[in-house]
Amino acid sequence: MSKVITPRGEDAARWYTDVVLRSELADYSPVKGCMVIRPQGYALWERIQGALDARFKETGHQNAYFPLFIPESFLHKEKAHVEGFSPELAVVTIGGGKELEEKLVVRPTSETIMYSMFAKWIRSYRDLPLLLNQWSNVVRWEMRTRLFLRTTEFLWQEGHTAHATEPEAEAETLKILDLYYDFAHNQMALPVLKGLKSEQEKFAGALRTYCIEALMQDGKALQAGTSHNLGQNFSKVFDVKFQNREGGTEHVWQTSWGVSTRLIGALVLGHGDDAGLILPPALAPTQIVVVPIWKTDEEKSTVRQTVEKLIDSLAPHVRIHADLREEVSPGFKFNEWELKGVPLRIELGPRDLAKGQVMVASRLDRRKEPVPLGELVVKLPELLAQFQRSLYDRALKFRNDNTRPAGTYSEFKEQIETLGGFFEAYWCRNSQCETKIKEETKATIRCIPLDGQDGEGACLFCGSLSRTRVILARAY
């Protein structure tokens, strides 16, 4: 089974595709650039949705649903926005057998269609803040696609809020950034940097874009979520106004923010190995698989009875599955569940039973330990929590080991090629330097980190004294 995966050291891109396809997270579809999310992948997405949705609701956001189609004229209202998205649009020109009078764009994001409604709904400061979120599909016509990481259609959530003041909008933008950060750390087991995007990298139509950036095991960065302070850019063009407490009229201050099914790609690239996926227990649809072992019919009967009792007693506490297939061997099952990234495996055969124990194997370090049957209900949640921590610690160590000062520009150019990873540097905030670096090294400014470690140094490209510390990397 594991032979079907190309070793990462041999070809990292093929390794990724092999893992996604063989673990049945997704498959290619007959529609160019679109993929099928298979049950294994969708169950993971449901876990991601569940964890985020609970956080959104706890912080006062409500879900809603807006149309898939956007009149073409709407996109043209905000200049930067249309320039950013125009090259990527899928356009409906025929409806019900007739040419449409106004073409309809399949939403690449929903600012324009949503804010046309906000203009209708918001009248007074009492209607603010308006805190909405939408779980939906979006379409961006991509020339070069990769499963989960860049697909023409993808699933995501997009939050859209309106506030009475600029500080409130900024506070919301940062609150969501923290929420994403917390989710990445605690659920995804991925350390991420919080930072601000450069003008060049910010969202088309935003005042400021904040992001969380993760480092993948191949040394490339992956933007895992963005939170935009939109200022009044959209409220002015869509005329979203409210009467303030003093009776005057003002435009609202807005934010938008999102994460997508790309997070599944981040889990693969961030944690996987040559045997396949490694899923964090907090998100794994199946946390523990039980593989029974028997030779004789008598053994089979005893072992199966124990497995059934085990599942009954453990199912209320952990997400556990018993693999009772008879047409494949235990070894085949071990490989298959390793490939699918299930954190813990319980092996249960006649010899273990005789000792009143099972063997528990970890997908992370491959270690096995015996656990007495009676202790499983206490021990398994502990092992899962420990797995979650170890997975995070491993990813953090990797990131720390692969974050380097950029040194001189020529050192940087060499190291980004040979070592990859995050590079710390200073930047003069001139977009020409940024463009040159990108052209010459394929590295981009991932973010201006919000970790408060300010200072000053020479701009990586032009050498002029700069106070802006940035993180550079090649990115997905």
Place this chain on the structure above:
Amino acid sequence: MSKVITPRGEDAARWYTDVVLRSELADYSPVKGCMVIRPQGYALWERIQGALDARFKETGHQNAYFPLFIPESFLHKEKAHVEGFSPELAVVTIGGGKELEEKLVVRPTSETIMYSMFAKWIRSYRDLPLLLNQWSNVVRWEMRTRLFLRTTEFLWQEGHTAHATEPEAEAETLKILDLYYDFAHNQMALPVLKGLKSEQEKFAGALRTYCIEALMQDGKALQAGTSHNLGQNFSKVFDVKFQNREGGTEHVWQTSWGVSTRLIGALVLGHGDDAGLILPPALAPTQIVVVPIWKTDEEKSTVRQTVEKLIDSLAPHVRIHADLREEVSPGFKFNEWELKGVPLRIELGPRDLAKGQVMVASRLDRRKEPVPLGELVVKLPELLAQFQRSLYDRALKFRNDNTRPAGTYSEFKEQIETLGGFFEAYWCRNSQCETKIKEETKATIRCIPLDGQDGEGACLFCGSLSRTRVILARAY
């Protein structure tokens, strides 16, 4: 507040639209035929999804996600299917700024795109049954739309399964029909008929379509869910084959089934009144609203403290919300929450507090009763269960009162106009009779009920002796 709703007796269509808009379930969008599902409506959809999704998973189905776009040629493969859907398609002809070589249809339903993948995944009888479900948006270009009931884009679930034998496919089709029936009765508080569609009314591409049909308070029928036995119609054109136990090759037997956001329209039409929505407690996002009453600041402080304690103690048991707004009066709040259909209202003022009690008002019969504070945690769940039963009983009585034998054709023609409702009749299974009835009365054969009450009688239209008992009605 309630004045903003047109009385149903005055104009049933306007009543419906007023209720949907004023209760903030949905709003019109700037895109023709598409609506915005507002937080109140979406929260209801989330409850519907949650209840159904749990049932799908309990019966072994897994969720997945397939592309929004379908190559035009795919739809043409199944003849009846393309004929049924062609007039309703939205078509993408431009992608990434270029004319597409093959046009892409925005999915009106996903049989064709899904089964092209099934052909790739299914190899052996061991891969069967394949039991998938998808929650998604679909688009059918509609000329005359109504909020929730008929919109160009809507949200739904579509189940798609593949089986080794014809009886297994038929069993699945009926299992899902029962699941829908159970959901309608127990969650939606709507009695529905289970039945078979006529050839003319069946799904484009199906062998047989089963449905659940509900009767709305205006005497019109509403198809609330469908379950199709597709036979081998699609597996033959998409070449979905498997190797059977004997080593031979066969085409799979398939089913598909779905319910949509139209169910929200059914809740409005099935239970609402001139004051607005009435939601079944099993699905109501808010089951109980607390409206505090005070005059002095001292009263306010005492009342609010009690409300807070109340919410803390009750929130783990019921979905409860305290309306603490100060800018509107209690009377205004009463009307607003009645409009939004919240089943129970707790009124809590200084006089009640002095007696250690609250008043609990029912949205259904408007009765109020005092309940001692200490008994709420036991009494409220009881009242909610009783509300759910009463709502169902009321709907059942309405349906019984409005189900009539059709009598002669001329009696039927008169009564369908003056009384509406369900009519029982016999039908000779000739589609010409069916068409004539539809043309002359706007009534359709809603279903051939599966209630086992067979018999024989004269065909309603041609009078010939018939053994097929049908239910006729005008329908949404």
